[in-house]
Amino acid sequence: MNCSSTLYRPSDCPVNRKFTGLLPSFKNIFPAQHGAWAVFVSGLIIGFAGGGGFGIKGALFAIAAINGFLFRHAAGRALKEHLTTGALAPDKMVWTVIFLSLFSITGAVLLFYYQLWMLITFGFLAGLLILLTLYMELKRKHLSASGELLGMLSLSIVIPASYYVTNETVDTTSCTLWLSALFLYAGSVFHVRYLVRGRNVLNADLSARTKAAKETLLLHTGGLATAVILSAGNIIPPLVPVAFILPVARAYIAVFKRWKKVPPLKHIGYSELFHTIVFTVLILITAT
Numbered sequence: 001m002n003c004s005s006t007l008y009r010p011s012d013c014p015v016n017r018k019f020t021g022l023l024p025s026f027k028n029i030f031p032a033q034h035g036a037w038a039v040f041v042s043g044l045i046i047g048f049a050g051g052g053g054f055g056i057k058g059a060l061f062a063i064a065a066i067n068g069f070l071f072r073h074a075a076g077r078a079l080k081e082h083l084t085t086g087a088l089a090p091d092k093m094v095w096t097v098i099f100l101s102l103f104s105i106t107g108a109v110l111l112f113y114y115q116l117w118m119l120i121t122f123g124f125l126a127g128l129l130i131l132l133t134l135y136m137e138l139k140r141k142h143l144s145a146s147g148e149l150l151g152m153l154s155l156s157i158v159i160p161a162s163y164y165v166t167n168e169t170v171d172t173t174s175c176t177l178w179l180s181a182l183f184l185y186a187g188s189v190f191h192v193r194y195l196v197r198g199r200n201v202l203n204a205d206l207s208a209r210t211k212a213a214k215e216t217l218l219l220h221t222g223g224l225a226t227a228v229i230l231s232a233g234n235i236i237p238p239l240v241p242v243a244f245i246l247p248v249a250r251a252y253i254a255v256f257k258r259w260k261k262v263p264p265l266k267h268i269g270y271s272e273l274f275h276t277i278v279f280t281v282l283i284l285i286t287a288t
Helices: 022-029 034-051 055-085 090-113 118-138 145-156 158-167 172-197 206-212 214-232 242-256 265-286
Strands: none
Touching: 022 055, 022 090, 034 055, 034 145, 034 158, 034 172, 034 265, 055 090, 055 118, 055 158, 090 118, 118 145, 118 158, 145 158, 145 172, 158 172, 172 214, 172 242, 172 265, 206 214, 206 242, 214 242, 242 265
């Protein structure tokens, strides 16, 4: 949209829109991607469970992380709209400032009062990944395999970060929990891509289906194998691999099943949400 063009009414331009209040404008900028929310919240819970607690520090970090997530989404939408129209919508700008303020305040408390200085490193890594994902969005490559994997990686940073907040250390357990969960998250990306984009192979023979789904099978199997090896070495709690059994079984069943038609996208989305919730609950039970 070109706001200077006579093809558009003045009210269509973001700069001419009136701010309609906090609640209505919040609905306009709230990220609706349930998959991203599931991975993000799952990561927080896994990190807190692995770290062995929550407490005030955990609550402050959760507030900071959630507002950081919301800030990234609101700022990204505002930037894309600005590049498209040359103007900034008031609702997006107001909420961008609110999210950034809450993130900064809670982050400052964690840094200067609780002296959790390692959060600076996590913040730097998260910021770098966020810039890369935003770049992919602007280039319209965020739905590519690399774009989706980058998004999963940026969201999963909360696992070692929340573990550090509760345990005040970055150790082998935090890194291995992060790695194990990344296998599952990445495998889920390719699982969905297989079901959505594998229209020509879902009803093909088993060898063709296996070849098309090799990434999701390798990643899911790798996650389970990693968890088993780490639990055998007493690096993570012995029952953590149990959480990987259902997602791995789901991935293999989807390949061995001969689909007559592509499953509805909404059904796939809710199925992924369900499996992420179950995985998170099992991690919560087995890691504590």
